[in-house]
Amino acid sequence: MMRRRVPLLTGSVLLPLALAATACGGGGDVSAGGGDKSLGGQTVTVAGVWSGSELKNFQKVLDAFTEKTGAATRFVSTGDNVSTVVGSKIEGGDAPDVVMVPQVGVLQQFAREGWLQPLSKSVRTSVGSDYASVWKNYGSVDDTLYGLYFKAAHKSTVWYSPTALEQAGVKPPTSFDEMLTAGRAVSDSGLAAFAVAGQDGWTLTDWFENVYLSQAGPEKYDALAAHRLKWTDDSVVKALTTLGTLFKDKQLLAGGQKGALNTDFPGSVEKVFGPKPEAGMVYEGDFVAGVAKDQFGKEIGKDADFFPFPGVDGNTAPVVSGGDAAVVLKDGKHRAAGMKLLEYLASPEAAALWAKQGGFLSPNKKLDLGAYGDDVTRATAKSLIAAGDTVRFDMSDQAPAAFGGTKGVGEWKLLQDFLRDPSDPKATAAALETAAAKAYKD
Structure with missing residues (x-):
């Protein structure tokens, strides 16, 4: 995540950021976008994981909301542990009005705690x-809609340097085995095959989910996501074994396993698209494009491109998604203005503001694909919309945060341990089941 955690996290310290200018206006309460600035004098506090270029681009959306409604905005960074930070803010009487929640499991937790306002x-x-109805389903708890998915992620994309593949004499692969073979050719030509961001455990869950969805199929994926299927199932062991063929091959990993465990997400993108490339490919979601463009000046489609995460064992290629759902907290001081922000975020106009900046996909079917700034992102967005209800949401984002969304514990840590030593997939599966059983029970 982006989830999860969406990328470019700066830590768990709350950091108040730019306060948009407040404008005053009269008139009655109107929907965001009405333009009469009827929310003047109010400040909507928005909490989320975003930082860097993502926050800069989201701030443009918030500024447009201010221009239309008069409501100022204040963004606070939660770091990875959204549930812990937001919970402490609520208990301290300083609840934000809106939270951008990057995990379905956290959204469900918030709803069941009674913290959320129905939309x-x-x-x-x-x-x-x-x-598509899948986005309504993921934003709902007990048939009540609490979350609006403003930003989506296409997490079945492998990004590469066209120069690196060309120098290695290989083309974008169409199967997992071909991808490893192509990676070894890249390595033989002087670069490591993959920059893996093992320091950020959420990236490893994404690796697993793509392999598992393709190899085990959507029914077992749904069952495992809901913990109706145990992590000790043979299908999990098989997927871990497949992933281990990559993790244990020092020829394929930039810096080997130790190097991968010391590489965070931005660092993994830098190792492929930075000034001193160390690898030819990096797997992660479509948001890699935003980092490659904004931080390293790469032209998407020319200097940086992607191929779909390839199918495993001759099976269908996976389509895994993720996203950030905007929710309104009952305890927010300006929750009514916060709901108006969500009404604005639901509009194609709001999505278009970020779409043209890059590093963003919208699940809103009304957004004109022409709003995206390059053909590669446009193609990715089209693929996500076309997938409709067949897309599968990031599995770890559907889990309780203690298992699928917290740094240093649960799935994040156990897959880091597996990256460090992938020799015993069965033991890893057993450890995952123990952690999942406790988290789902709690």
């Missing part, structure tokens, strides 16, 4: 007409 009729109408 307004306006937002429900927009979601019902402009989004």
